[in-house]
Amino acid sequence: MVDRRQVTNFRVRAQQLDRAHGTLADTAVLDLGVQNTGPDGARWALAVRGVDVTTLSDTEVILLWTVRGAPHLYRRADAAKVVAAVEPFSDADAGKRIYDASKPLRAAGIGNLAALDEVAARMRAVVTTPTVKGEVSSRLATVLPEPYLRFCRPCDATHVYEMPFRLAAVRAGLELQLDTSPPVLRRITGFRKAAAPGDRFDLIRAYLRLLGPATPKHVAAYLDAPVKDVRARWPDDVVEVPVDGEVRSLLAADEQALASAGGTATRLLGPFDLFLQAKDRATLVPDAAHAKQLWPVLGRPGAVLVDGDLVGTWRPRTSGRTFTVAVQPWHRLSAATRTAITAQAERLAAHRRVPFAGVDFDG
Numbered sequence: 489m490v491d492r493r494q495v496t497n498f499r500v501r502a503q504q505l506d507r508a509h510g511t512l513a514d515t516a517v518l519d520l521g522v523q524n525t526g527p528d529g530a531r532w533a534l535a536v537r538g539v540d541v542t543t544l545s546d547t548e549v550i551l552l553w554t555v556r557g558a559p560h561l562y563r564r565a566d567a568a569k570v571v572a573a574v575e576p577f578s579d580a581d582a583g584k585r586i587y588d589a590s591k592p593l594r595a596a597g598i599g600n601l602a603a604l605d606e607v608a609a610r611m612r613a614v615v616t617t618p619t620v621k622g623e624v625s626s627r628l629a630t631v632l633p634e635p636y637l638r639f640c641r642p643c644d645a646t647h648v649y650e651m652p653f654r655l656a657a658v659r660a661g662l663e664l665q666l667d668t669s670p671p672v673l674r675r676i677t678g679f680r681k682a683a684a685p686g687d688r689f690d691l692i693r694a695y696l697r698l699l700g701p702a703t704p705k706h707v708a709a710y711l712d713a714p715v716k717d718v719r720a721r722w723p724d725d726v727v728e729v730p731v732d733g734e735v736r737s738l739l740a741a742d743e744q745a746l747a748s749a750g751g752t753a754t755r756l757l758g759p760f761d762l763f764l765q766a767k768d769r770a771t772l773v774p775d776a777a778h779a780k781q782l783w784p785v786l787g788r789p790g791a792v793l794v795d796g797d798l799v800g801t802w803r804p805r806t807s808g809r810t811f812t813v814a815v816q817p818w819h820r821l822s823a824a825t826r827t828a829i830t831a832q833a834e835r836l837a838a839h840r841r842v843p844f845a846g847v848d849f850d851g
Contacts, residue, residue, distance in 0.1 A: 489730050489731075490701065490729050490730060490731050490746065491731075492731070492732065492771050492772075492774065493796060493797065494746060494747075494749060495701065495731055495746075495771055496771075496772065496796045496797060496798075497749035497750055497796040498700070498742075498745060498746045498749040499698065499699060499700075499763060499766070500749070500753060500763075500793070500796050501745065501749050501750075502516065502697060502698050502699075502700075502742070502745070503516060503517055503537070503698055503762060503763055504516055504517070504537045504538065505536065505537060505753055505755055505763065505793065506752065506753040507537065507538045508538050509538040510537055510538035510539050511539065512534075512539060512548055512549065512563055513563070515534060515537055515539055516697070516698060517533070517537065517698060517762050518534075518561070518562055518563050518566070519566075519688055519689055519694050519697075519698075520555075520691065520694040520695065520698055520762065521552075521554055521555060521560030521561065521562055521570070522534065522560060522561045522562075522762065523555075523558050523559070523560050523561075523760040523761075523762070523765070524551060524558075524559045524560065524561050525558060525559065525759070525760045526758065526759055526760065527804075527840070528758035528759070528790060528804070528836070529758060529760065530551075530560075530561035531544060531839070532758045532836070532839060533757075533758055533761050533762065534561075535835075535839055536755045536756070536757065536761075536832075541839075545666075546564070546665070546666045547564065548563065548564060549561050549562065549563060549564055549666075550562050550563070550564040550567050550663050550676070551663060551664040551665075551666055552567070552570065552571075552574075552657075552658050552663055552664065553654040553655065553657050553658060553664065554570070554574040554658060555574065555691070555710070555711060555712075556585075556710075556711070556712050557585075557650070557651050557654035557655055558760075559664055559671070566689065567663075567676060567679070568679075568680055568681055568682040569682045569684075569685045569686060569688075569689045570685070570689055571658050571659075571661075571679075571681045571682070572681050572682040572683065572684055572685040572689075573685035573689040573690060573691055574658060574691070576600070576601065576604075576655075576713070577713060577714075577717040577718075577720075577721065578714075578717050579599050579600050579601050580600075580714055580716075580717065581713045581714055581717045582600035582601045582603075582604060582655075583600040584712060584713060584714055585651065585655060585711075585712050585713065586600060586603075586604075586649065586651040586652050586655060587649075587651050588649070589603075589636075589638075589649035589650075589651055589652050592634075592635040592636075593635050593636070595635070596633075596634075596635035598635055603635075603636065603652060604652060604655060604656045604659055605656075605659065606632070606636070607628070607632065607636065607648065607652050607653065607656035607660075608656040608657070608659035608660035609660070610628055610631055610632060611624060611628065611653075611656055611657060611660040611662060611673075612660040612661060612662070612675070614627045614628065615660070615662055615673050615674065615675060616675070617674070618665060618672050618673070618674040619672065619673055619674070620668075620670055620671070620672050620673075621670050621671045621672070621673060622670060624653075624673055625647050625648055625653060626645075626647075628648045628653070629645075629646050629647060629648060632648060636648055636649065636652065637649070657673060661675060661676045661679035661681075662674065662675060662676065663675075663676050691707075691711060692707050692718060692721055692722065692723065693723055693739065695707045695710060696723070696726070696737060696738060696739050696742075697739055697742065698762065699762070699765070699766045699767075700736070700737070700738045700739065700742065700746075701729040701731055701736035701737060701738040701746070702736055702737060702738075702766075702767075702768070703734065703735075703736050703737065704718045704719040704722055705767075706736075706766070706767040706768055707767075709767040710765065710766075710767050722737070723737075723739065725739060725740045725741070726738060726739055726740060727739075727740050727743050729746070731768075731771065732768070732770065732771055749796075750796075752795045752796075753793065753794075753795065753796075754792075754793065754794050754795070754825065754828035754829060754831075754832055755792075755793045755832060756790055756791075756792060756793075756802055756813070756829070756832045756833060756836055757790055757791045757792075757793055758790050759788035759789060759790050759791075760788070761790075761791070763791075763793065764782070764783075764791055769783065772798060773798055775818070778798075778818050781801055781816070782798070782801055789801035789802060789803045789816075790802045790803070792815060792817070792829060794825055794828070794829075798818075799817060799818055799819065799821065799825075800815055800816050800817035800818045800821075801815070801816045802814060802815045802816070802833075803816075804836075804840075805848070806842070807845070809842060809843055810842070810843050810844075810845040811836075811837045811840060811842040811843060811844055811845060812845045812846055812847070812848055813833035813836065813837075813846075813847050813848070814847075814848045814850075815829060815833075815847055815848065815849050816850075817849060821849070826847075826849060829847060829849075830846070830847045833846075833847045
């Protein structure tokens with residue numbers, strides 16, 4: 489039996505949250521993608537893994553709408569394999585990933601993959617120069633037929649369904665320009681999708697490598713894919729590991745790493761850090777009240793990670809030009825832990841380039 493602390497320690501090591509220095513080239517989470525949501529998104533996720541992000545530029549990285557339609561950061565050199573890796577596994581998978589857009593397409597006799605290809609072709613024709621998202625959407629609404637469109641009450645306008653729009657962008661060879669809000673789409677220079685992603689960028693293997701041990705259901709939930717499709721592509725080179733009363737899988741190559749995982753680190757994880765994206769939330773946070781606090785329906789906080797365990801949440805507070813981190817601990821913290829958390833909060837303030845006013849440990 490493997491206990492939850494072995495699992496969390498393994499993930500800390502696999503995701504390199506215990507290291508002080510690293511480079512883009514050797515940062516493992518970039519193989520699966522680093523979600524860039526909110527002010528403490530991809531750059532902060534890389535920073536807490538030891539990467540110097542002060543000079544990060546789009547010559548080195550690329551931002552794409554990929555898993556769950558969310559923006560994820562990758563190495564630019566890997567773009568061709570990433571695009572191949574994030575392809576839906578089947579037409580049924582594509583239908584699940586585009587949510588409610590699938591129903592009108594099905595009623596019109598249009599396949600989900602065919603629909604994504606149609607939207608992608610239209611998008612590429614529209615985006616010949618960097619173009620803001622709203623303009624792309626408006627122009628698509630004039631050239632796509634009714635099954636692709638929906639009426640938006642808040643906007644009092646007709647738009648392309650959101651998920652086909654996002655998932656078709658990468659099929660069209662389009663990236664998101666860094667640090668643009670609303671997002672600006674542009675063509676990927678020299679774009680060509682690889683024939684296959686290879687083991688390193690295979691999403692199922694990457695999930696097991698970074699968020700294992702796991703079940704097909706966990707991976708399917710992360711990808712918004714049908715469990716059947718994930719199970720059909722489950723790797724052969726896995727070992728079974730009992731965790732929390734269920735049998736999970738781990739890549740055989742990582743079996744020793746799970747057994748020997750350890751190490752110490754204190755980190756302030758952003759709300760959408762990969763460590764928090766694992767779909768076995770009860771393993772990460774066994775207390776239901778704490779889990780509800782960490783993963784509310786709206787307005788997620790960040791998480792405080794101490795020596796492989798999540799010990800509370802944090803939120804940024806600004807007053808004028810000063811910056812405070814409000815920590816809500818789940819149990820009494822030692823003086824040494826409070827000092828380590830304060831050091832990380834000061835690091836976050838420096839990352840944000842704002843004056844640091846301290847930590848409020850009452851949340």
